[in-house]
Amino acid sequence: EIVLTQSPATLSLSPGERATLSCRASQSVSSYLAWYQQKPGQAPRLLIYDASNRATGIPARFSGSGSGTDFTLTISSLEPEDFAVYYCQQRSNWPPRMYTFGQGTKLEIK
Amino acid sequence: EVQLVESGGGLVQPGGSLRLSCAASGFTFSSYEMNWVRQAPGKGLEWVSYISSSGSTIYYADSVKGRFTISRDNAKNSLYLQMNSLRAEDTAVYYCARDRGEGDGDPWGQGTLVTVSS
Numbered sequence: 001e002i003v004l005t006q007s008p009a010t011l012s013l014s015p016g017e018r019a020t021l022s023c024r025a026s027q028s029v030s031s032y033l034a035w036y037q038q039k040p041g042q043a044p045r046l047l048i049y050d051a052s053n054r055a056t057g058i059p060a061r062f063s064g065s066g067s068g069t070d071f072t073l074t075i076s077s078l079e080p081e082d083f084a085v086y087y088c089q090q091r092s093n094w095p096p097r098m099y100t101f102g103q104g105t106k107l108e109i110k
Numbered sequence: 111e112v113q114l115v116e117s118g119g120g121l122v123q124p125g126g127s128l129r130l131s132c133a134a135s136g137f138t139f140s141s142y143e144m145n146w147v148r149q150a151p152g153k154g155l156e157w158v159s160y161i162s163s164s165g166s167t168i169y170y171a172d173s174v175k176g177r178f179t180i181s182r183d184n185a186k187n188s189l190y191l192q193m194n195s196l197r198a199e200d201t202a203v204y205y206c207a208r209d210r211g212e213g214d215g216d217p218w219g220q221g222t223l224v225t226v227s228s
Contacts, residue, residue: 032212034213034214034215042220044155044205045217046210046216049210049212049216055216087155089215093213095169096160096169097143097160097167098157098171099145099157099215101155102154103154104154
């Protein structure tokens with residue numbers, strides 16, 4: 001089973017600053033990695049799929065990169081609405097076709 | 111608009127049962143794989159179960175295997191999760207999520223809270 005490890009657990013930044021979030025897989029997942037944003041009381045929202053593709057309606061300040069075992073979500077200039085929890089996720093290509101999530105990174109206002 | 115709406119959550123005693131529903135609209139439900147994902151209070155996301163578009167292939171997390179049953183009715187655009195022998199550790203918000211076809215979920219429903227307590 002692939003394990004996803006996110007760092008840091010908490011990131012304290014100010015609006016306008018650049019945020020860099022990391023996700024490391026215990027073995028290669030090629031480019032099959034997604035990122036989600038979750039705000040309190042809301043469902044997760046897909047931001048990035050296949051490591052670097054923005055989902056529909058996601059602002060250009062969000063970008064994803066990486067392949068193999070190391071992935072990064074970058075928010076180029078933080079807006080107040082970006083402070084939330086971010087999860088990375090991958091799905092195995094063999095049974096069981098389970099989703100595996102990282103433990104999350106909380107992006108908080110400094 | 112693509113939408114998923116869960117229902118059926120509530121308070122149940124340990125050992126009890128509950129059936130969750132997820133109503134889909136705005137897309138061809140029968141063409142998509144679906145998943146249930148849960149989130150315990152203050153915790154991260156945990157995958158629960160997967161069902162293929164036709165319903166012929168099903169998988170479960172080890173934590174729920176033998177107790178939960180996923181199903182779907184493509185004629186009714188609905189996904190279900192039958193939960194039996196519930197435990198305190200099953201307390202969570204349960205989300206249904208459409209798989210885009212690439213192994214990621216989009217969109218997700220708003221979630222339904224299941225509380226297992228005496």
